Amino acid sequence: MLRLEARQKTPAWLNLTLPLVAIAVTLILCSGLILMAGAGVLDAYGVMFKASLGDSYAITETLVRAAPMIFTGLAVTLAFRAKFWNIGAEGQLLAGAMASCFVGAIPMPGPLAMLLMAVAGAAAGAAVALIPALLRVRLKVDDVVSSLLLNSVVFYILMALIEGPWKDPFSGYPISPPIEDSANLPVLIEGTRLHLGVLVAVLAAPLVWLLMARTVLGFRIRVTGENPEAARYGGIDVQRVIVVAALLSGALAGLAGVGEVGGVHFQVMSDISPGYGYSGIVIAMLARLNPLGVVPVAIFLAAVMTGAEAMSRATGVPAFLSDVIQGTALLAMLVALLFTAYRVRRSA
């Protein structure tokens, strides 16, 4: 008979292998769906792999898709470390996209435009995150609910903009005017869409890690998240730390929107984010709230999303499989987390 026994200590190797095991379990579980859709499991996964990581162009496409997910993953990681339950990365991303699009449409020298787009996008994301943070520290409003519901509010503001003042006067399509060409983020490799924002996203991960592990602010965020009472007794202004963490989290999510506007779409439309903000939650959990883990996990999920389209075309399995894989991966990881606190023992 197998039973669970509480662990005294979690071995280090387990922390590294658990996400991999969770992913493996996910792929095995989802292969059942592929079979039901009438395709071969290896065929489907093979096409998926080839289309997302099979050649250098595919890899750049996957990285382009991973960039916003790295930012939202980092945003959620930082907030969750402070136990500020920011489910609003999606709305913060949209706010960042709108603000950077507004700034990017103003004629000015390119580098200045890119910088100001980033600043405006981060500020807009932070502003949206500030609302649930203040509601929580001032009025004790549940941050899960308020940050989640704000996503809809921001989305409808976006819709109002592109259906109203931003609407394309010639075509009548609900899309914003494009940003200036000079404000487009430079492409890193000729002939691909790999833009500067991808590099910034990848570099942001070690920066967030440094912030959490090596700065006084990061220390205060960690302590506040783990035990607010001990934090207060230790002289930490807990409410301030939560607000600061929320602002940083919102800014990171806002930068995800900046990258999409500046490097991929060059304008704002209603489907600018296929749920990157929500993917950020999955990514943060799979990465076990470790900023450095966010990058590989985001690339994995981006590969799944990129590959799912090709798989759908080649094998007829609906592309929704990528959403199922995301959801299953989150559940598998939550179950896997159990094994960091417990171990399985065989008993007579």
Add this chain to the structure above:
Amino acid sequence: MLGFQLGLSVTTPPPLIEMRGISKSFGPVKANEAVDLAVAPGEILGLLGENGAGKTTLMNILFGVYQPDAGDILANGTRVSIRNSADALAAGIGMVHQHFHLASRLTVLENLLIGIPGKSGRLDRAGALVRLDEIAANYGLRLDPDQPVSALSIGEQQRLEIIKALFRRARLLILDEPTAVLAPSEVDGLFAALRAMTTQGLGIIFISHKLNEVRALTHRCVVLRHGRVAGRVDVPAETTALEMAQLMCGHEIVPPERGPSVPGATVLSLDAVSTAGHGGMPLREVTLSVREGEIVGIAGVSGNGQRALADVVSGMLKPQSGMMEIAGKRVAAFTPREVQALGLGRIPEDRMTTGLVTNLPLADSMVLPRIGTEAFSAKGLLKPGAIVAFAEAQIEAYDIRCPGPMVRAGALSGGNLQKALLARELAFDPKVLIAAQPTRGLDIGAARFVHEKFLALRAKRCGIVVVSEDLEELLVLSDRIVVMYEGRIVGVLDAADASVSRLGLLMSGAGGNA
């Protein structure tokens, strides 16, 4: 003598429970090693040992929480395998944990019925009421079956836990520090019930740090040290508490020496401090001064303003009116950082929740209050080397038993946690120290360590405030004892004039304004 007696009684029934050669390791730590233990019907066995000696692990093995690496468990002479609490209950073992496992919104009766299979899908309330009456009649354990648990006092909740075990027909009851949460009068009631159980042939394992209670109640004791049986006490009533304590810590214990000390300048003063607007008893015009080289004890029945006093001094609560000075400087903001910067050291009442961050490395908790100072950071960047070095130095200096500074703080035992908290404050040479319930839940060895540190600090001219509900502790340590009643100071006694009875009278509010 004892062997002779046992030799005669050839028809002795087998022990209710016998543990043979139990060993259990967690990684390199041997929590239990070759432990033998038996409880006969009608016997109360005391299980003694310092924090971390392996008592809890041993009892968790008996209750199926852990599996032993080696050794056997026998119930009524037959080998049993206990894999979970259901197996333990089937073997007749019931456990009353220090922290109760009750559903607070359900009634007494409903709590009893949790997990009991009903008759054709319906709870057997009538049958349960009959059992409840039986238990009340047999052992004097009475509770109103329709009371919600949330309306019960701590003592009544404990009674419910015991009734729960008896309800499930436990023949052996394990009680983990049952008196820690009880008032003295409730302790008498508990002991009477336990004795009544033994007359019915039940066995009891009684875990406690309070050696006088152990001497009064138990028939035999097993003393654990470093996971092994360090000794057995056959006649607890004729063994002194000191002898038992020495068995527990493995060396001789000499009461701490409180040398003479001439108090100097005032280092902490409160002038007509009143508080309002927080849970608990507020302070009412409290005036108090503490001088260097002096230990001032704060006595009082729990809930008479001691917590508010400790909170105000610690910078956790801003008073509504009145003034406080630390080392001659007026406290304005009443924040932890301000009082700390003025030279105040603080030992919080609740180590696990207020003092430490159990899920983070020990080193983090040890530098937490001073993380923003030059010692541990510069320009907003941490100095990880300095943090670890500080923690390592304190672990060494205070003999904190742990695998290292990066271990999860929550993995340490209570005594070691308290040492860590002392270390983090004393490393910065406070001018004044306020310690709330500094030895609550600690074993004798750890409590002694804390007392010695306080006295050494007093010799170094620190002013110390000790808030405690343990009068013995206050009498051993204090130069002066201040008694609080309903948020006011109702008496100040010099150590020479203080006694448990005088303090008790003042604490009850009967002393008037002394």
